Amino acid sequence: MKIIHLILFAALGLLTTVDLTAQVISRSTSQPIPSSQLQISDQMTTNLIFPFAIKSVDRGNRNILVQKASAVENILQVKAENSGFQNSNLTVITEDGRFYSFAVEYQEVPQNLNLKIQKAGNSDLADFGNQIQVESELEETAGKVATKNRSMPTLRQRRFLTGIALTGIYIEKDLLYFQLRLENQTNIPYDIEQFRLFIRDKRQNKRSASQELEQIPLLVYGDADRIPAQSTQSLVVVLPKFTIPDQKHLKIELMEENGGRHLQINVKNRHLMNAMQVD
Structure with missing residues (x-):
C-alpha cells in the first residue's frame, strides 16, 4: 500500500508541476494588445x-x-x-x-x-533591432539598381521639356525595385509636390467614384524633392512584391509644386512579370 501511495503522490506532484509550468509559459508567451x-x-x-x-x-x-x-x-x-x-x-x-x-x-x-x-x-513597443540592417541592405541594393542600364522598353511621358521614365523593374527577396529616370531640360527647377504610386482601374465610369490603392514605398533612393534645371537623375522606388489585377494598372505620378508640369506613366501587370533579378 505504501508503494501505491508513493506512486500516487509522485503522479499528483508531477501533474501539479506540469500545470504550473503550463500556466507560467502561457503567461510569459501571450499578452493580448487591445485594438x-x-x-x-x-x-x-x-x-x-x-x-x-x-x-x-x-x-x-x-x-x-x-x-x-x-x-x-x-x-x-x-x-x-x-x-x-x-x-x-x-x-x-x-x-x-x-x-x-x-x-x-x-x-x-x-x-x-x-x-x-x-x-x-x-x-x-515593436522591435526594430534588425530594421537598421535591413534598411542599409535596401539602400545598397537600390544603389546597384540606380546604376544599371535600361532593362526594358522604356515607359515615359514628356511634357514641357520635362519627363519621367521607367527604365527597369527588378526583384530581390520579395521586394520590387522600380528604376526611374527624371529629366528637366529647362532652366526652371522642378520642385516636386507629390510623388505617388497607386493601383487604379484602367477605365473609370464617369458616374462612379475613383478608387485608388496607394502603394507606400519602403524606400525612395534618390532626390524625390527636386529636379534641378538642365539635369537628369535616377530614382529607385522599393515596394513589397505585388501583382496587378485584371483591368487595373499601376500609375506613377509626379506633380509639380505651384506649377503645371504634371507627369504620369502607367505600368501593366505584364511589365511586372518581366522583373529581373538584381545581380
Whole structure:
C-alpha cells in the first residue's frame, strides 16, 4: 500500500508541476494588445494623426485603401474601396517603435473623420533591432539598381521639356525595385509636390467614384524633392512584391509644386512579370 501511495503522490506532484509550468509559459508567451475601433467609408476619408512618423502599414485586406498625407510623415488617410467592405484590421508601426492596432468596420458616415492617436504604452513597443540592417541592405541594393542600364522598353511621358521614365523593374527577396529616370531640360527647377504610386482601374465610369490603392514605398533612393534645371537623375522606388489585377494598372505620378508640369506613366501587370533579378 505504501508503494501505491508513493506512486500516487509522485503522479499528483508531477501533474501539479506540469500545470504550473503550463500556466507560467502561457503567461510569459501571450499578452493580448487591445485594438481600437475604426470606422471607414467609401465616400469619405478618415485621417489618423500619429505622434511620430509612420514606419510601416499592414492592411487586413485590399479593400482598405491607405496613403500617407502629402508632405507629412505622421498622417495616414484611410478609406474603404466599396460599400460591400467586410470587417478587417489595420496595423501601424511608427518610427519610435510603437505598435497600433485597429479593428476596421464600414460605416457610410463615420462618427469621427479626424482622429489624433495617443502615444501607445511601453508594452506596445515593436522591435526594430534588425530594421537598421535591413534598411542599409535596401539602400545598397537600390544603389546597384540606380546604376544599371535600361532593362526594358522604356515607359515615359514628356511634357514641357520635362519627363519621367521607367527604365527597369527588378526583384530581390520579395521586394520590387522600380528604376526611374527624371529629366528637366529647362532652366526652371522642378520642385516636386507629390510623388505617388497607386493601383487604379484602367477605365473609370464617369458616374462612379475613383478608387485608388496607394502603394507606400519602403524606400525612395534618390532626390524625390527636386529636379534641378538642365539635369537628369535616377530614382529607385522599393515596394513589397505585388501583382496587378485584371483591368487595373499601376500609375506613377509626379506633380509639380505651384506649377503645371504634371507627369504620369502607367505600368501593366505584364511589365511586372518581366522583373529581373538584381545581380
